[in-house]
């Protein structure tokens with residue numbers, strides 16, 4: 001049994017592994033009191049056979065000088081110390097690390113780590129093996145003797161640089177001579193350490209490093225392209241305006257019609273298949289059908305026998321990484337990645353993209369090349385082709401943009417597309433269109449893509465997973481819950497490692513598990529907001545709108561490779577360079593910043609000084625420091641000086657830095673009317689205009705003929721129709737629900753009846769109820785009871801009293817059988833919270849009536865410039881005369897506001913505030929008028945904008961919320977925004 005074999009030490013790699021680790025730990029603990037220097041820090045030895053000095057003496061030397069003594073040879077043992085070994089033993093050993101004991105003695109004597117090569121017992125190295133050249137001339141070394149030491153090691157930094165430079169040269173040499181599977185051009189230009197003007201751009205100290213880094217960094221290219229396409233979609237939309245899409249006409253003759261009158265919502269998610277590989281294969285058609293990976297590594301033996309820095313310790317690093325991923329970040333995927341991929345001499349180059357043939361062998365995007373080669377030794381690697389990615393990505397976006405610009409760019413090879421409007425206009429079959437589009441993309445790019453379709457973004461993305469590779473799939477709403485049930489939680493949007501861990505700890509692994517538990521339970525685990533989202537998502541409900549015009553929120557420049565400083569000046573020079581880089585990115589997007597953040601990666605205390613990944617960052621602690629400027633800036637000197645100050649504040653020795661990033665956020669737009677209240681300005685302007693034409697004041701005509709604009713007179717609150725009365729009247733009226741329903745279609749119907757009827761229908765829609773935030777839902781349900789009771793009772797009475805007349809009005813009334821409520825749901829809440837709320841309501845009302853709070857209104861915008869309505873009553877002059885929405889010019893102001901490109905939050909809040917005042921004053925008619933007019937303005941906007949839809953919904957929700965809070969019921973509006981993209985968006 002495996003358990004017996006490993007003596008219960010399975011998780012420690014078996015008994016012997018556990019024993020070896022224990023010995024190491026004991027050695028380290030015992031060394032501490034004797035330590036005099038860290039000369040051998042990060043270096044471990046194993047003594048094989050008789051040596052001079054003896055094994056015991058060597059052990060003591062290691063103790064005193066910070067090294068590690070291995071009682072057994074381990075994969076991460078740096079050197080094997082021996083005098084003479086039998087041939088048969090040597091044949092099975094890695095001879096490149098067998099050295100004479102004299103090396104230890106000499107190092108101690110010279111007080112520095114010497115080149116071990118002269119001490120090698122066997123010198124038959126392979127060409128691809130590391131041949132570390134420690135050989136700088138004594139003169140050179142002495143000339144640099146003032147160089148700061150790295151982490152108390154005796155080797156000077158200059159020496160180290162020399163060593164590294166040599167390693168780089170060796171690496172390049174090895175790469176050129178290696179017999180690898182690599183099919184790229186021999187003069188590989190993908191290495192980040194490629195020579196610049198004949199000199200190796202070694203570390204961030206080199207002035208040429210930064211540009212070289214960005215030229216080669218795949219993550220930089222991906223991020224730049226992704227942000228670029230978000231901007232590109234914005235620009236295309238703005239340039240296109242309301243023009244028709246010429247290419248749509250062609251579709252009609254090419255594709256079949258949809259069956260019936262299909263009004264369903266269709267969102268498409270489209271994603272290129274193994275993007276980087278597909279683009280790369282355009283130049284290597286002979287490799288199609290083979291396992292291929294795009295990576296910086298040359299593959300072949302140079303990926304399984306990589307040079308390792310003598311001071312790197314993969315084993316230690318592996319353990320540290322794995323612990324951090326697992327314990328701190330709950331990221332098992334990355335922990336497994338290091339555990340299985342950090343083997344000695346295996347390439348730590350990442351695979352950016354691999355073909356589906358490689359995936360069939362277990363290889364995945366992001367895997368280390370060394371590990372991938374173990375799974376599939378015949379794996380071929382091809383180099384990056386950043387220009388090709390750009391070209392294909394543009395072709396993809398341009399192809400889709402011929403048909404619609406309702407595109408949410410996700411990345412260079414991925415987007416969401418709202419197809420509903422186009423399909424309805426053309427009456428096309430959705431999957432026929434998707435097939436046509438995919439074919440067109442392939443024809444233009446030579447690369448395959450897959451597409452998923454669903455009624456929202458989540459389902460569309462899920463459908464793409466089914467479709468891949470080179471396919472398409474429609475995930476219907478009916479199949480959604482079932483499909484989702486089998487999905488693991490980490491596939492849901494916004495569910496990261498932390499949340500997955502929490503849910504897993506609670507025994508929840510799949511969306512199916514989640515579907516079975518109550519929302520209250522989820523709320524306890526995750527908090528209200530996350531719980532509500534995940535509760536919907538696990539059922540395939542996704543209320544996120546597509547965002548077409550994405551604004552950049554920040555720009556940044558980060559480097560986490562090659563950061564090896566020895567002096568503060570080097571670090572400062574680099575920070576200046578990086579500041580200039582991020583500044584140029586800021587200028588590119590024509591913005592200014594108010595918030596500067598410096599992010600640094602600092603070598604973790606327990607991490608080896610040198611990293612397993614050559615020039616990588618290794619195990620680090622992250623720090624960040626920010627400064628908020630008084631004024632937005634795009635001045636490079638300001639940015640640079642702030643960055644330098646932030647770095648000083650971090651108080652980190654330069655040699656401990658492993659990564660540096662600068663982020664500029666709180667971006668401003670030149671010409672943007674910042675946080676200034678647009679509405680306020682417009683009202684002031686208009687009131688000025690009106691002062692010039694005083695006669696218009698009392699006879700302000702409605703801006704829109706179809707809207708019946710009540711004169712801004714000031715009838716007493718009591719005389720205005722109260723919705724509670726409306727509701728009561730409605731339920732007391734001698735009309736059934738059906739009557740009310742039929743009235744909704746007649747033009748003569750009063751707002752009161754319509755309100756009541758549509759309220760009935762909207763409030764009892766279980767889907768809408770399910771989408772409401774829990775607290776609002778409870779309130780709605782609580783209120784609903786009163787109305788329902790009267791309606792049900794009335795309907796019953798009606799049906800028995802008036803069966804003859806009602807028979808004429810078939811169909812019979814539809815009672816709310818769809819309601820998910822129990823009888824107890826209809827009882828008024830008796831909870832303490834409800835009673836407190838009730839008391840607050842009463843207080844608020846009486847306060848509002850008593851005070852009319854003029855000072856709040858003034859605080860909010862200084863409306864005293866506006867003229868009071870001509871008929872305002874003297875007893876409520878303050879609030880009523882100051883409320884924006886009771887002014888004669890409110891329509892013009894609203895119209896001007898809606899003409900602006902997007903609503904500012906401050907303005908939306910202002911309108912909310914004004915409407916809440918109207919509620920306090922019982923001006924419900926005015927609220928209806930305002931909302932109707934507002935809604936029509938938004939609908940008639942030339943450029944449809946979901947931001948305005950969202951603003952409208954937010955204001956409407958605020959009204960409902962406040963109504964429920966103060967009066968216990970809501971208002972129902974005749975007009976509504978019906979936008980497929982965002983109508984379900986919750987506020």
Ligand SMILES: Nc1ccn([C@H]2C[C@H](O)[C@@H](COP(=O)(O)OP(=O)(O)OP(=O)(O)O)O2)c(=O)n1
Pocket residue numbers: 218219222271272273274275276277351352353354365366413414468
């Ligand atoms: N961490 C990442 C993520 C992505 N990419 C690059 C390589 C991918 O080819 C491309 C697109 O990313 P995808 O996640 O879409 O992956 P692929 O297109 O390679 O595969 P799939 O067919 O699964 O979409 O972006 C990368 O280099 N590193």
Ligand SMILES: [Mg+2]
Pocket residue numbers: 271272273274275413414
């Ligand atoms: Mg892809």
